Amino acid sequence: MDSTQLLKGVLDLAVLAVLAERDGYGYDVVRRLREAGLEEVGDASVYGTLRRLFKAGALNSYVVASDEGPHRKYYGLNDTGRRMYASYAGIWASFAATMASLVKEGHA
């Protein structure tokens, strides 16, 4: 089994979790996901997910001018995003618990 396949299903939740911690710009989100252990997360996947969540009305965005580099567009959760995060997190917790108990039984 390929972990990138698993990641596809939970990337929304992962991005929402990162932004719930604090606002971030596109590449910052990628970096923080990788630092958290999701090494194989694709840049394009994260960027596409951010744009989709933004279009769905879950994110605020604002541009921060930068002296040395390009302007950075920051994303952060709004109320819709926070509700979405809470809902996804609940689903994930339940799903993860089910899978954990299932896989434990499979080992036994």
Place this chain on the structure above:
Amino acid sequence: MTSIAAYAQAVRDALADHPDREELLEDLDDHLAEIAAESDVPLEERLGPPAAYAEELAAAYGGRPAGRQRRRLELRRRLGDLHATLLRQAPYRALVAFLPELRPGWWLLRGYVVALLVLNLAGRGEDHIAPANPGEWVVVVAMVCASVWFGRRARDRAARLLAVAVNVVAGLGLFGGFVTAGHLAGYQEDLRNIRANPRVLMETASGVDGEVYNIKPYAKDGTPLTDVYLYDQDGNPVITHPENHGYTVNRSCGEVILNRYPLPLITEEYTVDDSGVAHSTAPCPTASAPSPMPSVPPTQPEATASVTATPTPAEETPGEENPVEETPAKPAATPTPKRSR
């Protein structure tokens, strides 16, 4: 910086047909610049080829099925390559530069064609390729104006799709118009031919496949008559066209008179010998020989058979006066022939 712009442009090109392209790619350049600023390794090496990046982007954003999209991208790329290759040829460049000048002409034609299509679909009359009355002219002018207005409009994606659909319909309509025009021209030529060579047009009364190509006269008492000369009210010979029905008049048995009925018809089964002369394999017809026409059943009494024997056309003098008289009188008891059809 140029490598970032080139990469971003390649991604944009790959997503050219994405419905949310602008929204999806809004800050792609800044995003790529951020990545590029972090390391000296070229973007292509870090992110993979732009087409793959675009595909991953579209998949995460929620685009079209990846397989279909890949095939379309491939086709688009090939067409792009072909276009680029051809652009190096001066004649192709000139053509590409000239084509936009034809656009207003196409808008006019498109409006006309769509108007005529609508009129033909809505009307109950025959198909026509030109407006038939002032009302139709108004429709045509309105449609042409609409077409030009639509052509001059700034194009967003929906309008472009609609334009493609309308252009396809108009193109098909134009083709249909050409076909209709061809039919009309053929019909008018037929009319001219008929006026130039007035002939008697036989209208069927017999119901034999809708058209008469041979005539079988009978006497009052039911006797089949042969060698009957038919003329119309003006004295013109009545001529049928058996060749339109797969038959031909047998000319191997003497001179043929086309208004002498029944015609000695044979099917068009010729063999051509070495000298190139076509000849029929059918025997010379006599009045009693089988003919391609529905035959009259032999209902006559045996005793009259020898009396009714009629001469073959070959024995006759063509153009003889009153050929009907040659048929001998029959016993009154001869039953009326039953038509087989």
